[in-house]
Amino acid sequence: MNKEVTRRSVIRVGGVIFASGATGVLEAFLSACNAATQSSSSSSNSSGSSSSSSCLQATNVTRGPYFVDDRSDPNISNDVVDSSIPQRSDIRSDTEGGTGTQTGLPLYLTITVGDYSSGACSPISGAQVHIWHCNAQGDYSDVQNYTGEDFLRGYQWTDSGGQVTFTTIYPGWYSGRTVHIHVKVRIFDSSGNVTTEATTQLFFSDSTSDAVYSANSAYSRSGSRDTLNSADNIYSSESPSLLVSLSGSASTSYTGTMSIGIAKGTIFGG
Numbered sequence: 043m044n045k046e047v048t049r050r051s052v053i054r055v056g057g058v059i060f061a062s063g064a065t066g067v068l069e070a071f072l073s074a075c076n077a078a079t080q081s082s083s084s085s086s087n088s089s090g091s092s093s094s095s096s097c098l099q100a101t102n103v104t105r106g107p108y109f110v111d112d113r114s115d116p117n118i119s120n121d122v123v124d125s126s127i128p129q130r131s132d133i134r135s136d137t138e139g140g141t142g143t144q145t146g147l148p149l150y151l152t153i154t155v156g157d158y159s160s161g162a163c164s165p166i167s168g169a170q171v172h173i174w175h176c177n178a179q180g181d182y183s184d185v186q187n188y189t190g191e192d193f194l195r196g197y198q199w200t201d202s203g204g205q206v207t208f209t210t211i212y213p214g215w216y217s218g219r220t221v222h223i224h225v226k227v228r229i230f231d232s233s234g235n236v237t238t239e240a241t242t243q244l245f246f247s248d249s250t251s252d253a254v255y256s257a258n259s260a261y262s263r264s265g266s267r268d269t270l271n272s273a274d275n276i277y278s279s280e281s282p283s284l285l286v287s288l289s290g291s292a293s294t295s296y297t298g299t300m301s302i303g304i305a306k307g308t309i310f311g312g
């Protein structure tokens with residue numbers, strides 16, 4: 043699918059057409075329709091360390107309507123591909139359009155990925171980790187008012203410790219969802235075939251989000267957010283919910299960490 047398709051103003055899902063602007067409705071629809079289509083594969087070119095560390099088991103949940111892939115993935119229905127989605131650590135800028143760098147509270151986020159077993163994880167190196175989230179005003183790139191742009195999207199490859207680090211901003215909010223960051227982890231074999239795929243979402247405490255939004259004008263909105271963690275169906279569907287551990291300040295910056303465990307050899311496109 044070429045980039046032009048990613049710029050359409052309506053999205054068709056299973057015969058239902060969603061107009062631009064229906065972010066929360068569409069994401070809720072996708073969540074409800076999300077069949078856990080899983081298959082397994084035993085081959086992989088990634089390597090695992092013998093050391094293990096504590097982690098949270100990542101529940102597979104919907105990727106939502108706004109994942110934009112850097113390559114074609116047969117495990118993702120209606121995969122939207124934009125080969126220029128960049129490998130990068132700092133995802134705040136837009137490399138395709140003219141929006142510039144997104145403003146908001148800096149968030150330095152380290153995600154550690156491991157192969158989950160009995161509450162512990164063995165680090166997985168060489169895994170691709172995509173993250174994507176909305177900006178301070180609740181908008182995603184490549185859709186709605188920001189088609190053809192790629193701010194707050196990007197991917198990294200895990201190092202020998204299973205880690206990737208992103209520089210981004212604390213996410214904003216949009217109607218119908220609590221504050222979240224989407225994550226997709228994939229492992230490929232030497233031929234480029236997906237051998238492991240996990241799709242999940244990260245969350246933040248509501249009190250922290252309130253503090254961030256109060257302290258930073260970039261998040262000023264005319265309305266109030268309508269969905270806290272307790273009312274969010276995706277937050278509730280994760281067991282455990284993946285709450286990012288933060289250090290820092292709502293007025294200066296946060297450093298966030300999250301160690302997630304995935305099931306190596308299983309595939310969930312989302």
Ligand SMILES: [Fe+2]
Nearest residue numbers: 069106222224
């Ligand atoms: Fe989302």
